[in-house]
Amino acid sequence: MAAAGEGTVPSLWSREWPDTDFTRRSVDLAEIISGGPPRDGIPALSDPEFLKAGQETRLAAREPVIALEIEGETPRAYPLRYLTWHEIVNDQVGALPVAVTFCPLCNSAITFDRRLQGRSLSFGVSGKLRHSDMIMYDRQTESWWQQALGQAVVGELTGAELSRLPSWMESWADFRGRNPQGLVMAEPDWPRAYGRNPYVGYDTAARPFLYGGEMPPHGIAPLSRVVAVDGRAWPLDRLRAAGEIEEAGLRISWRAGQASALDSAAIGEGRDVGSIRVRDGAGRDVPHDLLFAFAFHAFHPQGRWMLD
Numbered sequence: 001m002a003a004a005g006e007g008t009v010p011s012l013w014s015r016e017w018p019d020t021d022f023t024r025r026s027v028d029l030a031e032i033i034s035g036g037p038p039r040d041g042i043p044a045l046s047d048p049e050f051l052k053a054g055q056e057t058r059l060a061a062r063e064p065v066i067a068l069e070i071e072g073e074t075p076r077a078y079p080l081r082y083l084t085w086h087e088i089v090n091d092q093v094g095a096l097p098v099a100v101t102f103c104p105l106c107n108s109a110i111t112f113d114r115r116l117q118g119r120s121l122s123f124g125v126s127g128k129l130r131h132s133d134m135i136m137y138d139r140q141t142e143s144w145w146q147q148a149l150g151q152a153v154v155g156e157l158t159g160a161e162l163s164r165l166p167s168w169m170e171s172w173a174d175f176r177g178r179n180p181q182g183l184v185m186a187e188p189d190w191p192r193a194y195g196r197n198p199y200v201g202y203d204t205a206a207r208p209f210l211y212g213g214e215m216p217p218h219g220i221a222p223l224s225r226v227v228a229v230d231g232r233a234w235p236l237d238r239l240r241a242a243g244e245i246e247e248a249g250l251r252i253s254w255r256a257g258q259a260s261a262l263d264s265a266a267i268g269e270g271r272d273v274g275s276i277r278v279r280d281g282a283g284r285d286v287p288h289d290l291l292f293a294f295a296f297h298a299f300h301p302q303g304r305w306m307l308d
Contacts (some may be wrong), residue, residue, distance in 0.1 A: 020142040024158040026151075027130065032144075033210060035105075035129040039137075042125040043190065044088035050076065050183040053176045058187065058195070060268030061173035062259040065184070066100055066109050068093065068167045069285070075182040077175045080261040081268075082185060083109075084199075085192040087134055089185070090114065090122045098165060099123050101147050103134040104199055104262060105209055106295040107225060108148050110287075111167035116160055131298035132211040148291065148299050166285035170275040171258040195267055203262040203292070213298045218305055222294035227252055227276055229288045233296045234306045240274055247306060250286060251279045 009022040009029060016039055022029075058081075059065075065077040073094045083089065083102040091098050097114040101123075114121050121138040128135040128144065130153070136145040143155025150162040175182065187194055202209070203223050215222050225236040232248060239245060239254040246252075256274050263270035278288040296303060 017137075017142060020137075020144065020155045022154060024156060025154040026158050027146075027153045029154075032128050032130050032135065032154075035127055035134075035210065037125075037127045039127050040124055041127055042085070042087050044090065044124045045082075045086050045188055046090040046122060048089055048091060048188065049186040051186050053077075053180055053182045053184055056172075056176075056184045059172040059184070060259070060266075061171060062257060062270075062272070063172045063268040064169050064258050064261050065172050065175050066102065066111065066167050067170050067175050068098070068100065068111055068165070069179075070094065070096060070165070075175070075179040077172065077179075077182060077184040079172070079185060080109075080169070081195045082188055084197065084261060084267070085190070085194065086188065087125050088123050088136060099136075099162075100167070101134070101136065103147050104202070105129070105132045105134070106148060106291050107203065107262065108133065108289055108291040108295060109167070109169050110147065110150065110289055111165040112150050112162040113165055114162070116157070116162065129210055131213055131295065132208050133295055133299070146299075148289070148295055164287035166287050168275070168277060168285070168288070169258065169290060170277075174255075174257060174275060197261060197263070197265055197267050197270070199262050200265050201263065203260055208292065208294050211294060211298075213294070214301070216293040216297040216305075218307060220293045220305070222292065224293050225273065225290055226293050226296050227278065227288055227290055228296050228300070228303075229278060229286060231300050231302075232304045232306050233293070233300070235293070236273070236276070236290070238307065239276065249281055251281070251283075253277050253279075 143157040226233040260270035
């Protein structure tokens with residue numbers, strides 16, 4: 001139930017979301033604001049079309065994609081040139097329903113298992129933000145979900161959490177080279193400027209957009225990237241300098257060749273921020289996030305900063 005002292009439900013929300021149970025929530029509603037577009041103004045995708053890797057001609061070699069490699073299934077790449085404009089892809093990989101998500105304002109790219117409590121959820125973009133991070137909603141109960149955490153924070157499913165799947169951002173060239181028989185999501189049939197970055201220069205800005213929370217400690221730039229795993233954050237600059245780090249039972253490696261999706265006007269021409277891979281001691285890929293430092297601090301205020 002709602003905690004004492006929390007903000008009241010704006011009348012506009014009640015009209016826009018008549019099926020959302022606002023009496024159940026785990027966050028202060030005052031922390032949730034409009035990101036600009038209305039509900040579904042950023043249209044999530046479902047059941048996208050795919051091309052064989054060798055058929056793809058639009059992507060530049062350094063363009064970032066989200067790679068999803070599930071054992072026994074053909075590897076799939078979800079280009080950020082599309083996810084920048086849609087933010088959520090509801091897909092089915094074999095028998096597994098997945099949600100591939102990307103929040104440009106946090107640089108957070110996470111893939112979730114859509115199964116929960118015996119049913120498969122499908123997700124849309126609410127148009128709301130909390131700590132500058134996208135709030136998703138499920139179409140079954142219209143509960144609201146914090147993308148960076150995979151947790152329901154408002155509505156019937158408040159307190160529920162989605163399971164994360166190992167996925168990572170890398171260059172199209174790296175994905176294609178490793179998976180010449182892989183699949184890549186085809187261009188959606190929407191009138192969008194695919195391949196263009198609507199957030200030019202964002203990841204070198206002084207402050208995050210629509211964020212009023214605390215900045216990260218230790219003098220870390222708020223829009224610098226960190227690798228987040230289980231409440232720990234490794235600065236990307238440290239990983240770039242080392243090439244590979246083995247800590248906390250993980251092996252985290254960095255390699256050059258991936259363009260930032262949030263730098264230049266053309267996504268494929270962004271400066272090289274490199275690619276990260278996170279594996280455990282047995283060499284298995286580990287779910288992680290590569291998000292901005294301010295977002296890690298906002299959602300993990302007691303998190304551990306792995307600075308050296």
